[in-house]
Amino acid sequence: MKRILVVTLLFMSTFASAYDLTIKLPNQEPIVMSMNQLKSVLPVTAFTTHTPWSDNDQPISLTGFTMLDLLNYIKAKNVASVSFIALNDYSSSTSIDDLKRYKPIVAYSLDGEPMRVRDKGPFWFIYDMSTYPQTDSPGYHTQMVWQIKEISIKYK
Template identity: 35%
Template sequence: MIRIFAAVFALFGQIACADGLPAPEGPVILTVTGDITRTNGDGIAEFDREMLDNLAQRATTATTPWLEGPHTFSGPMGTAILDAVGAQGETIQVVALNDYSADVPVQDLRDFDVIFATAIDGEILTVRDKGPLFLIYPFDENPDLFNEVYFGRSVWQITQINVQN
């Protein structure tokens, strides 16, 4: 009986990872669509918090125009999310809960170690606090980024990324 259960469990695990990405077990907080090669749904890649926490992480202390003083933001690196889904595009459209969106060059993620922050000062970001995800450039590490171009790309309350050519 135990062997049968183990075999069935293994089969479901393989089905969940059939396209190279495991299925989320918790609430989905990020959906990636577009030009991707690894999915866990019908042409989409869905992530729960645990899946995002298992990607390469980075923390950066940054002063932003939206919060008073410097804060430490942490979360998965943008490149780690793109690598996890096998992204093939050159631009990502980052979409917020309120449908605000910004186009971000993939090269930004590589050049500036951009993160999709899930926490600020060690506290999980909630929707009220600009969560569940907040795209953060390392503004204090690279002062040239502290301008309207990069502020406009720093979307908060992110729920979706669409990979485009």
């Protein structure tokens, strides 16, 4: 019975931590925010867009928060760029200028459902390629990191 309880608790803690997002700022302790915290303290942003990864070229609906809202919430000033690190350690950076110009989001919901790891979740940095078609290009595609575990902020 104890083994079952231990295995269940380990599984639950692993599952729960998959929904935490670590934010790293230079010369500071990392900030770890749960999915519930992110949803409760940041304004919700949503859009529907086409992506190269959609089945049958069907648009998808994404819900999440903008990086500008997160940067404002954590009081990050003089930001130059933001890097997104995935569960498999793939990473890509985006300039503050692109964050301001195109208002991409860190999505946590896909077509109204929480994003599972197998569905690019729990977090996916993505541009609205239908509103900003210039972001539907290989250079921007490489920035759209999914299965994000960590966000790293770089200052000017």
